[in-house]
Amino acid sequence: MADNLLTMQQINTPSTLSNETVLRVEHLTKIYGERRAVDNLDFEVRRGDIFGFLGPNGAGKTTTVRMIFGLITPTSGSINILGYAMPTHRAQVLPYVGALIETPALYRHLSGRDNLRAIGYGLGGVSEKRMDAVLDLVGLGTRAKDRVRTYSLGMKQRLAIAIALLHDPKLIILDEPANGLDPAGIVEMRDLMHRLSAEGKTVLISSHMLNEVQQICTRVAIVNQGKLITVAAVDELLGGTDVFLVKLERAAEALALVKAQSWGARASLNAQGDLVTPAPNGRGQDLNAFLGRAGFIAAGLAQANQDLEQVFLHLTNSMAGDK
Numbered sequence: 081m082a083d084n085l086l087t088m089q090q091i092n093t094p095s096t097l098s099n100e101t102v103l104r105v106e107h108l109t110k111i112y113g114e115r116r117a118v119d120n121l122d123f124e125v126r127r128g129d130i131f132g133f134l135g136p137n138g139a140g141k142t143t144t145v146r147m148i149f150g151l152i153t154p155t156s157g158s159i160n161i162l163g164y165a166m167p168t169h170r171a172q173v174l175p176y177v178g179a180l181i182e183t184p185a186l187y188r189h190l191s192g193r194d195n196l197r198a199i200g201y202g203l204g205g206v207s208e209k210r211m212d213a214v215l216d217l218v219g220l221g222t223r224a225k226d227r228v229r230t231y232s233l234g235m236k237q238r239l240a241i242a243i244a245l246l247h248d249p250k251l252i253i254l255d256e257p258a259n260g261l262d263p264a265g266i267v268e269m270r271d272l273m274h275r276l277s278a279e280g281k282t283v284l285i286s287s288h289m290l291n292e293v294q295q296i297c298t299r300v301a302i303v304n305q306g307k308l309i310t311v312a313a314v315d316e317l318l319g320g321t322d323v324f325l326v327k328l329e330r331a332a333e334a335l336a337l338v339k340a341q342s343w344g345a346r347a348s349l350n351a352q353g354d355l356v357t358p359a360p361n362g363r364g365q366d367l368n369a370f371l372g373r374a375g376f377i378a379a380g381l382a383q384a385n386q387d388l389e390q391v392f393l394h395l396t397n398s399m400a401g402d403k
């Protein structure tokens with residue numbers, strides 16, 4: 081297989097992309113019937129990124145990664161991987177891309193290692209050394225001889241990632257790799273993402289669990305209803321204005337009042353029905369005083385560390401406000 085591989089130099093040659101751009105998506109759109117599953121997306125993934133592609137259920141994440149991997153054809157727009165247009169140059173590009181999209185097919189009666197061996201045959205043979213390396217990388221070195229049916233869900237997910245890594249791709253696309261995992265499984269998955277990044281891989285990871293991935297991602301694109309809401313470095317998104325979390329009765333009325341103020345336009349209610357809002361002058365006491373003057377008594381007020389979920393709510397609220 082190595083003979084078929086172009087060098088990085090060659091693969092960058094036909095490109096107008098900078099050396100740092102691994103994937104570029106422009107005006108990407110997929111329409112099913114009347115539904116715009118993916119609507120005019122633009123974003124770029126750079127070498128070494130752990131790039132989060134984030135959004136709630138139905139946002140268009142799987143549709144997008146399936147287009148990027150060449151499994152379905154875009155209605156319009158373009159995808160460029162390492163300088164090559166997809167899906168036109170799928171054959172040239174695929175040696176550089178590994179993907180875990182939807183539930184992987186594993187042989188439950190075979191060991192983890194024999195699963196790799198079976199897939200390896202399909203790739204024209206993979207060395208024992210390479211299998212050892214990927215099994216260690218995904219943390220399955222000590223369980224490689226056990227049958228897959230004895231594996232936890234997290235172990236199966238990691239084995240599937242090992243399969244995606246067998247041919248040593250530069251770009252790895254993982255669609256919801258933490259789906260269904262318990263907290264310990266999520267921590268292991270997070271560690272694996274860091275190891276992949278340390279190995280020099282570029283990782284695109286989709287997730288609806290915004291707060292889970294904010295800890296591992298360098299940059300994120302947030303999507304909702306097929307549309308891009310923002311693409312930015314995580315630090316940049318989290319470093320905005322301080323927000324406060326206020327517990328109070330008649331929170332919906334308070335929200336309406338706060339949203340009418342210049343400083344409160346991006347306020348929202350969280351899942352618990354608490355008011356989450358910036359404060360006048362950025363000061364909690366000024367917020368408390370404002371609410372008090374309006375007849376609201378705050379039972380609790382705390383500065384909330386911004387997380388991506390709040391950023392998402394603020395951004396979607398302010399977009400709705402713009403209409």
Ligand SMILES: Nc1ncnc2c1ncn2[C@@H]1O[C@H](COP(=O)(O)OP(=O)(O)OP(=O)(O)O)[C@@H](O)[C@H]1O
Pocket residue numbers: 112115116117118135136137138139140141142143144288
């Ligand atoms: N093959 C299809 N035919 C028709 N509609 C589709 C098809 N695939 C996806 N859709 C629709 O496109 C939209 C985006 O779906 P998609 O699966 O990409 O979302 P997602 O962000 O991956 O969601 P989830 O978090 O639930 O996995 C949804 O409204 C979905 O119903």
Ligand SMILES: [Mg+2]
Pocket residue numbers: 141142143256
């Ligand atoms: Mg999906």
